[in-house]
Amino acid sequence: MAGTPLSRSEAKELTRRRLIRAGFAILDAEGEAGLTTGKVAKAAGIAQSSFYVHFKDRHELLRALGDQAGERLRATMREVRLKAHTAGDAERHRDAFRIPLEAICRHPELFRIGLRARHDPSSPLQDFAVQTVAAYRAHLAADLAAMGFPTGTEGDRRRLEMVADGINALTTTMALGHLEGRYPDLEEVVDVLVAFSKGSLRLLIPG
Amino acid sequence: MAGTPLSRSEAKELTRRRLIRAGFAILDAEGEAGLTTGKVAKAAGIAQSSFYVHFKDRHELLRALGDQAGERLRATMREVRLKAHTAGDAERHRDAFRIPLEAICRHPELFRIGLRARHDPSSPLQDFAVQTVAAYRAHLAADLAAMGFPTGTEGDRRRLEMVADGINALTTTMALGHLEGRYPDLEEVVDVLVAFSKGSLRLLIPG
DNA sequence: TTTTTCACCGATAGTACTATCGGTGAAACT
DNA sequence: AGTTTCACCGATAGTACTATCGGTGAAAAA
Structure with a gap:
C-alpha cells in the first residue's frame, strides 16, 4: 500500500463515506430497527461517540441515506437510459421496461429500503419513499400521455395514473422475483411486463 | 350497564382480547417499532407487568397477531367468495378480481401489517408474511392452471407463476390506491385489473 | 367458613441505546 | 518554532424498554 498522505478534511470525508456505506449495509441486512x-x-471503524462528529443525530444519518439513495437511483436510471438511445426503434418498447428493471437490479438494497420504508409509519424515510413512488408514477403517466393516450377528462387522467401505478407495481414485483432467483431470465420478465401492459394500454384507447 | 358477573377465566380472556385489539391498532398506527x-x-387498561400474564414475551404477542391476521384474512376471503357463487357467469371473471379487493378493503390494517413485515428483516412476522404471499401466488397459479392454461414444461409453470405474481401485485397496488382515496370507484379498479390481466393471459395461450 | 388460586399491581434489576463531555494527539495554521 | 484546530477517544448521564419478583384482594375450591 502506498502511504496515503490524506489531508484532515479528506480523512473526515472518507470516514463519513464509510459511515454511509455501513449504514446502507446494516439497513439492508437488519432493517431500520437494527441501524x-x-x-x-x-x-x-470509529467509536460510537465519534458518530456525532459526522451527523447531528441518528435521524440525520437516515435522511442522508434517503437522499443518497434517491440520487443514486436517479443517476442509475439516467445512465442506463442512455443505452436505450442507441437501440433500434423496434426495441424501444421493450427498453421502456428493461431500463427500470436494470436500475433496480443494479442497486437492490436501495430499492428494498424504499419498499420497506413506504409501509412503515415509524420510519423517518416514509415520506421520502412515498414521494419517490408518487413522482415515478407521475413521470410514467406523463410518458403515456406523450405517447398520445387521451388526457382530456379527469377520468382519462385517473385511468392513466392507474395504469402507470400498475406498471410500476409490476416492475417492482418482477424485479423482486428476479432478485430472489425465481425469474432468472430478465428477457422473460420483460416479455411478461410487455404482455401485461398491452392489455392495460388497450383500455386507454378511446372508443 | 348490566353488572356483568364475569368468571375469572372469562375476564382473563377478555383482557387478552383487549391486548390483541390494542396490538393491531398500535401496529397499524406506529409500526412494529412502536409496539x-x-x-x-x-x-x-392493565399494568405493563401484567402483560406477561397473557404472553410469554413481546415476541409471542407478535406471533399471535400474525396468526390471527392470517386467520381473519382467510375467513374474510371465504365469506366474500360465497357471494361470487350466487353471481351470474358473465360476472364471474370480474368477481375473481373484486373478491380479493373487497377482502383487502375489509381489513386494511392486517393487509398493511403484512405488506410492511414482508420487507422488514427485523420483523418476526417476516417469514409469516412471505409465506402468506407465496401461498396466495401458488393458489392463483393453480386457479389459472385449472382454467386450462398449459403447465406441461417447467417454463409454462414459471410463466404461470409470474402472471399470478403480477396479478397479485396489481391487486395489492390498486387496493392501496383505493384506500388512499386516489381510485374511489372500485368498479373502475376492477376494469383496470381485468384489462391488465387480459394482456398477460394472452401471453399464456400456446402458439 | 377457611383455604387456595391467580389476575393484577408497583417496584426494580437488567439491557440497549442516544447523546454529551472533557481529554488527547496529530494536522494545520502563524 | 509555537499555537490553534479538530477528528477521534473513553466515560457516562439519561432514556426507554424488557422481563422478573413479591405482595394483594377477590374469585374459586375445600
Whole structure:
C-alpha cells in the first residue's frame, strides 16, 4: 500500500463515506430497527461517540441515506437510459421496461429500503419513499400521455395514473422475483411486463 | 350497564382480547417499532407487568397477531367468495378480481401489517408474511392452471407463476390506491385489473 | 367458613441505546 | 518554532424498554 498522505478534511470525508456505506449495509441486512449509532460506527471503524462528529443525530444519518439513495437511483436510471438511445426503434418498447428493471437490479438494497420504508409509519424515510413512488408514477403517466393516450377528462387522467401505478407495481414485483432467483431470465420478465401492459394500454384507447 | 358477573377465566380472556385489539391498532398506527409491552398494556387498561400474564414475551404477542391476521384474512376471503357463487357467469371473471379487493378493503390494517413485515428483516412476522404471499401466488397459479392454461414444461409453470405474481401485485397496488382515496370507484379498479390481466393471459395461450 | 388460586399491581434489576463531555494527539495554521 | 484546530477517544448521564419478583384482594375450591 502506498502511504496515503490524506489531508484532515479528506480523512473526515472518507470516514463519513464509510459511515454511509455501513449504514446502507446494516439497513439492508437488519432493517431500520437494527441501524444504531453503535453498529454503524463500529462497522465504519470509529467509536460510537465519534458518530456525532459526522451527523447531528441518528435521524440525520437516515435522511442522508434517503437522499443518497434517491440520487443514486436517479443517476442509475439516467445512465442506463442512455443505452436505450442507441437501440433500434423496434426495441424501444421493450427498453421502456428493461431500463427500470436494470436500475433496480443494479442497486437492490436501495430499492428494498424504499419498499420497506413506504409501509412503515415509524420510519423517518416514509415520506421520502412515498414521494419517490408518487413522482415515478407521475413521470410514467406523463410518458403515456406523450405517447398520445387521451388526457382530456379527469377520468382519462385517473385511468392513466392507474395504469402507470400498475406498471410500476409490476416492475417492482418482477424485479423482486428476479432478485430472489425465481425469474432468472430478465428477457422473460420483460416479455411478461410487455404482455401485461398491452392489455392495460388497450383500455386507454378511446372508443 | 348490566353488572356483568364475569368468571375469572372469562375476564382473563377478555383482557387478552383487549391486548390483541390494542396490538393491531398500535401496529397499524406506529409500526412494529412502536409496539411495546407498556403501550399495549396501557391501551388495554392493565399494568405493563401484567402483560406477561397473557404472553410469554413481546415476541409471542407478535406471533399471535400474525396468526390471527392470517386467520381473519382467510375467513374474510371465504365469506366474500360465497357471494361470487350466487353471481351470474358473465360476472364471474370480474368477481375473481373484486373478491380479493373487497377482502383487502375489509381489513386494511392486517393487509398493511403484512405488506410492511414482508420487507422488514427485523420483523418476526417476516417469514409469516412471505409465506402468506407465496401461498396466495401458488393458489392463483393453480386457479389459472385449472382454467386450462398449459403447465406441461417447467417454463409454462414459471410463466404461470409470474402472471399470478403480477396479478397479485396489481391487486395489492390498486387496493392501496383505493384506500388512499386516489381510485374511489372500485368498479373502475376492477376494469383496470381485468384489462391488465387480459394482456398477460394472452401471453399464456400456446402458439 | 377457611383455604387456595391467580389476575393484577408497583417496584426494580437488567439491557440497549442516544447523546454529551472533557481529554488527547496529530494536522494545520502563524 | 509555537499555537490553534479538530477528528477521534473513553466515560457516562439519561432514556426507554424488557422481563422478573413479591405482595394483594377477590374469585374459586375445600
